Amino acid sequence: MSTEAHELSTAWLRVFLAVARLGSFTEAARTLGYTQSAVSRQIQALESALGEGALFDRLPRGVAPTERGRVLLPRAEAVLAQLEGVREDLTALREVSGGRLRVGAFPTAGAALVPRTVAAFQERHPDVELTVAEGLTGALLGRLDRGELDLAVVSSTGGAVPEAYALEKVVDEAMYAAVPAGHRLARRRRVRLAELADEPWVSGSTATERSLLHPAVREDFRPRVAYVAAEWIAKQGYVAAGLAVALIPALAADGVRPDIRLLAVHEEDIPPRAVYAATLRGRTPPAAAEAFIRLLRETGARFGRRLPRP
Amino acid sequence: MSTEAHELSTAWLRVFLAVARLGSFTEAARTLGYTQSAVSRQIQALESALGEGALFDRLPRGVAPTERGRVLLPRAEAVLAQLEGVREDLTALREVSGGRLRVGAFPTAGAALVPRTVAAFQERHPDVELTVAEGLTGALLGRLDRGELDLAVVSSTGGAVPEAYALEKVVDEAMYAAVPAGHRLARRRRVRLAELADEPWVSGSTATERSLLHPAVREDFRPRVAYVAAEWIAKQGYVAAGLAVALIPALAADGVRPDIRLLAVHEEDIPPRAVYAATLRGRTPPAAAEAFIRLLRETGARFGRRLPRP
């Protein structure tokens, strides 16, 4: 007879409550799907685990809680309620309600992809505290490493990504050529870059290595960068004025002014820029992050090789 | 692989907390006195009981809680705190702090026995809410039966007590003869009732059957009740005036006026009146009741066959 408190089981408490409520071992057993002997022993075990003194008086007709039993009653309910709370919390987590999510994204993603995804996310999971920070891919990964972010939206332009991160492709971003409304190709829907090889270009940098044009350079396409403008709003100005054409990633193609036409560039001319959602490899990402990534892909699908404004 | 939630053990949670705090199965095992394998399996069991999703990420150097783990953390602490609360409550109960105690007592006990016991009890257990009700033995037992009282202080005068009650003798109450200060026996400390057989008596009733004198009646003691007075204060008046003598139970002998003398009556002349503490048979009495009974006996010892004022 080990009078020592091995460790009290929550099953004990559930049985205890049933017995207290029903006033009978037999009835509690029937309700709980046990035999009467099992209930008897469970109560015995609980009584011995709790130390001296019975929890129920065994009367000729059923049982009645002793003072100890009456004291235990609200506590047992509280414990079980907490246990129920555990399940609720975890369910809420699975259903992505509550908690926080810290997202980082590269600048272009801030044009449409991330804002739209955020909007959809907020609608579905209004309880999640969501923050978004902008930064370049390298910086974002560093913040991920230091635990400052839960999720980073990065592009493949930054070169090789260390193995420490788990990447999930969100979208293969299509590229568009932007031409003025009166351009000779303005009525086309698709072009080859070779057709624009002789046009003056506006780009983010004179050095093509640092611009979107870089992966497109080939034998038959060596663009002449006549104007330099980093911001898309400025590029639009040059293009709309008929001074130049520009290469625009689909993610930035939203809200283009009406006097500009976007032409889908043939896939072979420029590889799609991949956008990834990065988390720390080996660490289970927050459930909210999973949900955010799903929405990212959903939103991102609209930017993959399709003209936003036909 | 039973993915079903058998019932989560509190041991799970304790192990979980240790692992979360120490960041390592091995270290937690060492701290808790388990082997590493046991900890590993406990966490596995907890994870499977809680359903999909791990609680810890297994890293090359130790483990780190996942989001699920971080959510579980405060809940687990709460559950264990409640469990600790159970033990504290029960310990407090054993040490008689808190809770309530409802006592009933027959009128004479209210003269000194109960008030003194109450005072001692309040001093020792100030947290217990104590109430005292007065009533005759029969009524008190009825209220005990109906759960209106936890404890009844009753005397043996009421005849047989049903078996439904557990009686614990508190004191065998001595009887005194009260005589005026100038009485011929006033200097004695003990008397035989036969010596007072010819005196006029004052009693609570003309019918000796209903008075304290009843059990004392014998061949050589047939008292003549000259005066009837129910209250002890009135009896004192007759005695002090030298009109009569009276029989006084020790419990009522406190605070006797100075012109009256109390003489111990020989034990053979009148059987001591027993005072009992009654609880419901078969029901575990409240811990406070046990403590109260102990103090009753302590206090009552002063009224057994001893003159309170020598």
Added chain:
DNA sequence: CTGCTGCCATGCGATTCTCGCATGGTCGGC
């Protein structure tokens, strides 16, 4: 690049727990 080390997972046998079944004891009622 190879062996070492630290850490978690897992197969195995022994122990303990817990269950259901059947039985015994006690009390109240017809």
Added chain:
DNA sequence: GCCGACCATGCGAGAATCGCATGGCAGCAG
């Protein structure tokens, strides 16, 4: 005085849990 309701308990089967030993994996030093 027998019967029925109810709780306690001996017994054997099955499940859970433990420790021990081993395996797998990642990082690190030589």
